[in-house]
Amino acid sequence: xTGVSGASAGAGPGKSAGSAGLGWAxxxxxxxxxxxxxxxxxxxxxxxxxxxxxxxxxxADFAAxxxxxxxxxxxxxxxxxxxxx
Numbered sequence: 001x002t003g004v005s006g007a008s009a010g011a012g013p014g015k016s017a018g019s020a021g022l023g024w025a026x027x028x029x030x031x032x033x034x035x036x037x038x039x040x041x042x043x044x045x046x047x048x049x050x051x052x053x054x055x056x057x058x059x060a061d062f063a064a065x066x067x068x069x070x071x072x073x074x075x076x077x078x079x080x081x082x083x084x085x
Contacts, residue, residue, distance in 0.1 A: 039061065043062065043077075
């Protein structure tokens with residue numbers, strides 16, 4: 001696959017990879033360490049790719065350093081709100 005890292009075919013930079021919202025996010029919320037944001041994006045990609053071993057590894061590393069804001073950001077990236085909410 002070519003194109004933007006983390007985006008699915010047909011999704012451009014900063015655009016969602018569909019209704020699941022699992023495309024690469026261009027920026028996280030203010031106050032989140034850029035490394036934590038990048039780890040969240042890698043977790044989202046591993047989930048989209050159904051790479052269970054990588055999900056476990058990334059989550060273990062993330063859990064050791066993540067604060068509440070980073071955990072909420074991960075939740076938002078994995079379960080985006082429905083339109084109109």
